Amino acid sequence: xxxxxxIKFIANDEAxxxxxHWLAAWPHQHCAGEKLTNIYFExxxxxxxxxxxxxxxxxxxDRYEMTLKGKGDSIGGLHQRAEYNxxxxxxxxxxxxxxxxxxxxxxxxxxxxxxxxxxxxTHFVREKWxxxxxxxxxxxxxDRGEVAAGDLSxxxxxxxxxxxxxxxxxxxxxxxxxARYDGLRLGSLSxxxxxxxLAQGNPERPLRPLPLLAVKNKARVEEGMQAALxxxxxxxxxxxxxxxxxxxxxxxxxxxxxxLIREALALFGALVPRKASTVLxxxxxxxxxxxxxxxxxxxxxxxxxxxxxxxxxxxDWLVGKRWLAFLNEKDSARLQGSLKRFxxxxxxxxxxxxxxxxxxxxxxGQYQDKLTRLQRQLLAVHLLGGIYPAEAVVRWLxxxxxxxxxxxxxxxxxxxxxxxxxxxxxPFWKHSGQ
Numbered sequence: 001x002x003x004x005x006x007i008k009f010i011a012n013d014e015a016x017x018x019x020x021h022w023l024a025a026w027p028h029q030h031c032a033g034e035k036l037t038n039i040y041f042e043x044x045x046x047x048x049x050x051x052x053x054x055x056x057x058x059x060x061x062d063r064y065e066m067t068l069k070g071k072g073d074s075i076g077g078l079h080q081r082a083e084y085n086x087x088x089x090x091x092x093x094x095x096x097x098x099x100x101x102x103x104x105x106x107x108x109x110x111x112x113x114x115x116x117x118x119x120x121x122t123h124f125v126r127e128k129w130x131x132x133x134x135x136x137x138x139x140x141x142x143d144r145g146e147v148a149a150g151d152l153s154x155x156x157x158x159x160x161x162x163x164x165x166x167x168x169x170x171x172x173x174x175x176x177x178x179a180r181y182d183g184l185r186l187g188s189l190s191x192x193x194x195x196x197x198l199a200q201g202n203p204e205r206p207l208r209p210l211p212l213l214a215v216k217n218k219a220r221v222e223e224g225m226q227a228a229l230x231x232x233x234x235x236x237x238x239x240x241x242x243x244x245x246x247x248x249x250x251x252x253x254x255x256x257x258x259x260l261i262r263e264a265l266a267l268f269g270a271l272v273p274r275k276a277s278t279v280l281x282x283x284x285x286x287x288x289x290x291x292x293x294x295x296x297x298x299x300x301x302x303x304x305x306x307x308x309x310x311x312x313x314x315x316d317w318l319v320g321k322r323w324l325a326f327l328n329e330k331d332s333a334r335l336q337g338s339l340k341r342f343x344x345x346x347x348x349x350x351x352x353x354x355x356x357x358x359x360x361x362x363x364x365g366q367y368q369d370k371l372t373r374l375q376r377q378l379l380a381v382h383l384l385g386g387i388y389p390a391e392a393v394v395r396w397l398x399x400x401x402x403x404x405x406x407x408x409x410x411x412x413x414x415x416x417x418x419x420x421x422x423x424x425x426x427p428f429w430k431h432s433g434q
Contacts, residue, residue, distance in 0.1 A: 005080050006162040007175045008187030011142070012303045015183025016157060019142060022181060027132040033125040036060050036143075040195055041093055042119040047112070051104060054192040055116070057091050064088040068098055069192075076186055076233055076315030078172070120149035120195035124156050133174045136166020147191055149198035158187060172316040179308045186311050188237040205242055207253055210235060210260065210379075212393055213386040215339060224339040225268040226318060228383045232261035233314055243298045251295065256379075258288055261314065263379040267346065271334050276326035280317055283310035343384040347429045350377050350384075354400070358419050364412035371407045378404065385428070392428035399425060 011019070037059045042048050048055055052071040057064060070082035086097045095113050103109060124145025131138045139162045146153045161178075163171040178184060197203075215227050235257035242250035262284060265277055274281075287306055290296075301307055316322065327335070354377055357370055378400055385393035399422040406414050 005078070005168055005171065006160050007078050007171060008190070009159040009161075009175075009178070009184040010187045011157045011159050012183045012299075013157075015159075015181065015303075016142070016144070018181065018183065019140075019159065022178060023129050023131065023140060029130045031128040031130075033127040034060055036122075036124055036126050038122045038191070039091070039118050040120050040122075040192060041116045042196075042199075043112070043115040044117075046196075047115070049196060054190070055093075055095070056192075057088065057093060059091055064091045066093065066095075066097065068095075068102065070102060074188070075230060075318050076188065076237070076311055078315050078319055079190065120147065120199045122147050122156065122191050122195065130164070131174065134166070134170045136170035136174075137164045138162065138166075138171060138174055139164050147194045147198060149195055152198045152202055154194060154198065154202075156191070158191070159184070169320055172312075172320065175312055176309075176316070179312050180305055182304050185240070185302050185308055186237065186315070188234075189241065205238075205245070207242065207247070207249060208235065208238055210253075210256055210382055212390055213383045215386055219339040219387070220336050221268070221271065221339050221342045222335040224342070224383075225264065225272070225335075228264035228267070229261060229314060229318055231383075232257050232264060233311065233318075235260065236311070240302055244302055251291075251298075255288075255291060258284060258291075259375070260379050260382070262288075263376055264383060266376075267380050267383060271331055272323045273326045273331075276323040277317065280310065280313045283313055286310075340387050343387055344430050347381065347384050347427070348431060350380055351427060353377065355423060358403075359423065361415075361419065364415055367407045367412075367415055368410075371404065374400070374404050374407070388428050396425045396428050 009015075038056045040054065040056045042055070054069040055067070057066050064087070066086045066088055068084045070084070073080045082102075084098055084102060088094070088097075093113070093116060095116070096109055100109070103112075122145065124143040127142045127144075129140040131140055139160075141160045141162065143156055143158045143160070145156045147156055148154075161171060161175055211231075213224070213228055213231055215224055219227075236254055239250040239253040239257065243254065262281075265272075265281065283306075287310055290301070290306060295301055296304075324332075354374070357373060361367060361370070378397065381393070381397060385397075399418060403415070403418040403422050405411075406418055
């Protein structure tokens with residue numbers, strides 16, 4: 001077994017042309033393109049997918065290899081997964097050759113073998129560079145071809161940066177070097193994920209409304225912060241795909257995701273010094289400024305450095321826990337405290353702030369000045385309320401969300417009634433007493 005650590009980029013035609021020139025800046029060895037074919041296998045009920053596994057046979061020249069990728073972690077465009085490789089003499093699937101301990105308990109491997117069949121395939125030419133960067137060796141693989149399932153296919157222009165030896169932080173730093181150029185975006189979807197979508201007929205993907213943040217029982221404050229930022233990043237990248245596929249409404253969800261990331265940084269800012277996220281916040285601000293005016297077309301903006309750099313910076317901030325170097329002993333201890341207690345305190349403060357803000361509003365025009373504040377507070381409740389029953393949180397949020405919509409649409413005749421309804425909502429959290 002090996003642990004695969006890689007960053008995936010999707011490249012446009014400009015980046016494809018410029019990639020050899022970019023890589024020439026570092027010591028490297030180049031390998032000419034090699035034609036690869038991959039056949040992915042699955043059961044009729046997507047059993048492997050439900051186990052978060054991927055199974056393929058790869059053919060290159062007259063050689064074959066069976067690979068199973070296990071459950072792993074994916075943040076932004078950084079993918080870390082266990083990988084098992086078995087050489088084959090011919091392209092015939094035989095999962096009995098894989099280690100038995102990789103399967104869930106009580107798996108009947110022989111029965112599973114009978115249920116597996118080819119689901120989709122990828123066909124591409126892979127060109128490789130082995131880069132010496134700082135203390136590490138990084139393989140850059142450029143794949144150009146297609147993902148195909150039945151009569152459906154999608155073009156494939158993917159650049160993978162894989163850490164062959166050295167430190168993960170060097171991999172992130174090298175990715176940041178490439179992120180200075182236009183023409184790349186993070187690949188949050190694997191080849192397998194794209195193949196599964198094609199195998200299902202490539203259905204139109206719906207908008208995904210912002211959910212309440214889900215956290216494990218007895219989570220620590222630090223875990224809540226990480227989960228909050230990962231939620232914002234996941235919402236951003238999900239709707240990036242939709243925007244690129246022609247859904248104009250996805251841009252609104254992207255703006256909400258950016259606002260959520262900004263609110264998460266502010267919410268936990270009392271525990272993590274602002275200087276820990278200075279560069280990240282600057283890059284987010286630059287992108288938000290672009291979106292405030294008429295934004296460029298999705299194909300232009302999503303493949304720009306202005307778009308890629310904050311995504312990559314946030315990925316690096318989360319994976320590398322970049323805040324730790326800025327904490328004193330007291331802040332470190334507070335981050336290891338109970339998320340539930342932190343949420344109770346912050347929710348009580350939010351409720352008090354909303355009451356103070358809206359209780360004495362006299363003129364309809366005054367609401368417009370308070371809309372941004374209201375929207376930020378509601379995002380904070382999305383991040384803090386997930387440790388409580390969802391029904392109670394949604395019931396508390398609904399009148400405030402209705403008020404926010406009315407203010408945004410300038411439906412002034414309803415504002416006073418909606419404000420009274422919102423202010424009447426009893427707390428769903430335990431009173432902190434602070």
